[in-house]
Amino acid sequence: MFVDEAKIFVKAGNGGNGVASFFRAKYVPKGGPDGGDGGRGGSVILEVDENLRTLMDFHYQRHFKAERGQHGSGGHKNGRNGADVVLKVPPGTLVRDEEGNILADLTEPGERVVIARGGMRGRGNAHFATPTRRSPTFAEKGEPGEERWVVLELKLLADVGLVGFPSTGKSTLISRISSARPKIAEYPFTTLVPNLGVVAVPDGRSFVVADIPGLVKGAHAGKGLGHGFLRHIERTAVIVHILDMAALEGRNPIEDFEVINRELELYDLELAHRPQIVAGNKMDIPEAQANLPVVERYMQERDIPFFPISAAVGTGVDRLLYAVADLLDTVEKPEVKREKEKRVVAEKPSPTEITVSREGDTWVVKGTNIERIVAMTDFENEYAIVHLQKRLKRIGVEDKLIEAGAKEGDTVRIGKMSFEFYPF
Known part of the structure; x- marks a missing residue:
């Protein structure tokens, strides 16, 4: 799980x-x-x-x-x-x-x-x-x-992300090239969660690959499995795009390629420029051979690396792995771009800052230090209460309440404590 x-x-x-x-x-x-x-x-x-x-x-x-x-x-x-x-x-x-x-x-x-x-x-x-x-x-x-x-x-920190329409063979490929054993079946969205596997290239190199659940048109806006899994692609250094060359479900491999790339672009413009290799899968099926020349010509015209493979049989898989490993040796891993650079947390106020506001019939005093002082006061000890009153006066809380219009006997709340206001 x-x-x-x-x-x-x-x-x-x-x-x-x-x-x-x-x-x-x-x-x-x-x-x-x-x-x-x-x-x-x-x-x-x-x-x-x-x-x-x-x-x-x-x-x-x-x-x-x-x-x-x-x-x-x-x-x-x-x-x-x-x-x-x-x-x-x-x-x-x-x-x-x-x-x-x-x-x-x-x-x-x-x-x-x-x-x-x-x-x-x-x-x-x-x-x-x-x-x-x-x-x-x-x-x-x-x-x-x-x-x-x-x-x-x-967010998975994989080197390679496998993307493509549902049932293009991503799970079959990851099960062949790694020890991952995802669920595989003949219906859409068999993969409901990302699968992670470590791939060992025959020459001794290795990399981590993530099988991203199938994307569909509109995924950037939440359709299908939505962008809940698109985020896992953000930190992959290389995208391997899996195409169903057999097109037995009535889709066109080139249209599939353009649709998925458009979804990646709409989700994050940087993904459109992420290094990408295309793997034409299911080449063991006769219909895939018929589509091969058209897809190869399309990829050559756009200078996109293309490898015909059969994940089920294993044909062409080693050539694909060598190409991925070679590309990984030349690209910079995007995970160095940390999310904290896009931090949206509001800046914390100064610990000594004190604000006074009115909520109904209650005056509310807020401030990190003042709330801490009140929380640490023993209100069952009258000497501790006197000590608190002196501190409140010394740091200006009484003056701020009077300036805001607080009158003797008004209710004041600081943190979780409420009490009547009597200037010291």
Whole structure:
């Protein structure tokens, strides 16, 4: 089974809470605060594993959660950091958020990206001791870890892509030249998923070939199997176009060639200029011999390499493989063009930026740092609340609310917390 798209939920670990603690020892009446910090929450990380070829693992498990950080304890003892969760993905994996924005384009073996960051550690009360506040009785809570749904999309990183109408013999060819064993039958769209195989040329060279499911007229707009599989051709260095020379289904090999090339061009103009070799298949059938002169003349006039073959019998296949290997030696692989160059993710605002807006009867304050500060405040501790109010005033949140028109007693929401506005 080939799974080339998966939607998964990832949850990073929360940061551990800091602790409010004081040193206690005989003959030490004022030992002072000694609360330790919590541990950092584990992150969820994607890592490229060159030994993987599909996203099958994510078909069976869709939820992943990293370990939370341990809480701190007295005696300045910090909690242990939570363990990261590393998810292995094959080369060519594109990562998007639910809105379709590109988060990462993973192509190189060992390449990593953090898709859910672990929460920051909460600080113990020892951090809040000052000359005027020698015995702080509050500590920070750990920051909640990030959580999100992400879509993983695999673009095959094959050297060669086999394209053509359904039932032209692509699956038969890949089964002959590699160890891949695709399903083969006498009806359209037998191949519903791309097949990948490693081809060994008799002279010792090798390359990876992908049997792309049959395309039809209108595929660039989603007809038939649609452009869901056209994307797999984008990163192939060479296209091998398979024609049904026998034309037993009433189609014309030259018309088939022009239709498929038009679909490739409409999907991505660069594909129209991708190096291409044409293989006229089913030459073991008498009707194919009758069509051969016309097709050969057509390809010669356009200076397109053409090889008559029979994938079923094996005739001409070795000559085709040598030609493909020779062409691969001379062309640059297009996978160096990384999708992140076309990144559409909006730039993140500055962590210190604060915005105030009105939603109904509620004032909503947004900002990366301010939301983090509120999330890490222990609202069950009145001293922690007073400390938060002072911080809000110091960084200008109160002034922004007053400038926006907030009145005493109005409801204010920051992150997930709502409270009444009383200027400090």
